[in-house]
Amino acid sequence: MPNVTLTTLSKLKQTGEKITCLTAYDATFSQLVNEAGVEVILVGDSLGMVLQGNDSTLPVTVADMAYHTRAVKRGNSSALIMVDLPFMSYPNVDQALASSAQLMQAGAHMVKLEGAGWLAPIIKALVQNGVPVCAHLGLTPQAVNLLGGYKVQGRLDEQAQVILDDAKALEAAGASMLLLECVPSVLANAITEAVSVPVIGIGAGSGTDGQVLVVHDMLGLTRGHRQPRFVKNFMLDQQDVPGALRAYVEAVKKVEFPAAEHEF
Numbered sequence: 001m002p003n004v005t006l007t008t009l010s011k012l013k014q015t016g017e018k019i020t021c022l023t024a025y026d027a028t029f030s031q032l033v034n035e036a037g038v039e040v041i042l043v044g045d046s047l048g049m050v051l052q053g054n055d056s057t058l059p060v061t062v063a064d065m066a067y068h069t070r071a072v073k074r075g076n077s078s079a080l081i082m083v084d085l086p087f088m089s090y091p092n093v094d095q096a097l098a099s100s101a102q103l104m105q106a107g108a109h110m111v112k113l114e115g116a117g118w119l120a121p122i123i124k125a126l127v128q129n130g131v132p133v134c135a136h137l138g139l140t141p142q143a144v145n146l147l148g149g150y151k152v153q154g155r156l157d158e159q160a161q162v163i164l165d166d167a168k169a170l171e172a173a174g175a176s177m178l179l180l181e182c183v184p185s186v187l188a189n190a191i192t193e194a195v196s197v198p199v200i201g202i203g204a205g206s207g208t209d210g211q212v213l214v215v216h217d218m219l220g221l222t223r224g225h226r227q228p229r230f231v232k233n234f235m236l237d238q239q240d241v242p243g244a245l246r247a248y249v250e251a252v253k254k255v256e257f258p259a260a261e262h263e264f
């Protein structure tokens with residue numbers, strides 16, 4: 001597969017072919033995810049929970065993210081590597097630039113940050129400095145203490161309108177991609193139509209331009225808490241991990257995943 005770039009993703013949105021994304025935090029999974037034909041690898045700060053055993057993503061540092069990005073880069077052949085800016089590493093333009101410099105130099109092709117309209121000047125500065133940005137909206141796990149738990153966002157019309165307006169504002173600020181987590185499918189569909197950049201969803205229904213899952217969740221490895229509604233265990237019908245990863249890609253491309261039972 002030729003190297004996936006922002007141009008590739010934009011063409012997929014235009015042609016209506018779904019974009020596939022999975023997390024990877026190390027070289028082995030990076031290689032496996034590449035072999036399955038996934039377009040975007042997310043080095044997610046979910047590694048704070050999945051790998052480090054924390055009960056939220058807040059303890060993760062930029063140094064942690066850079067370490068895992070270097071490992072993923074070594075296993076990568078052609079996927080676009082998107083890396084999370086962790087909690088409190090982008091409270092203002094200067095710190096966002098410094099944090100992103102570390103991640104880009106470690107091998108990121110793009111950074112992802114969580115928030116809302118207030119991110120616009122930060123996104124603008126990153127883009128001016130050559131850093132493509134994905135804006136993560138809806139359920140933003142770095143704000144779990146403010147949100148009072150991991151809950152679906154945008155259920156009320158008023159909240160939904162705020163998220164839609166934020167999505168448009170962040171596209172206008174220069175975001176090259178949006179990621180929607182745990183929002184009702186109707187809202188995700190409205191945002192996907194309203195913006196021209198690709199929209200990736202998790203718990204956002206099948207109408208977004210692409211899908212992402214935490215790889216440990218979709219392989220049925222995650223322990224200790226009930227799996228969220230949007231997770232499907234792709235190992236159940238497969239013999240091995242490469243088979244499960246291929247089954248995920250095929251299900252997303254055929255719009256068989258997510259199904260109605262996975263959405264809000």
Ligand code: KIV
Nearest residue numbers: 023044045046202214
């Ligand atoms: O950190 C992560 O894995 C994420 C996904 C859940 C979207 O941000």
Ligand code: NA
Nearest residue numbers: 044045046084
């Ligand atoms: Na994340």
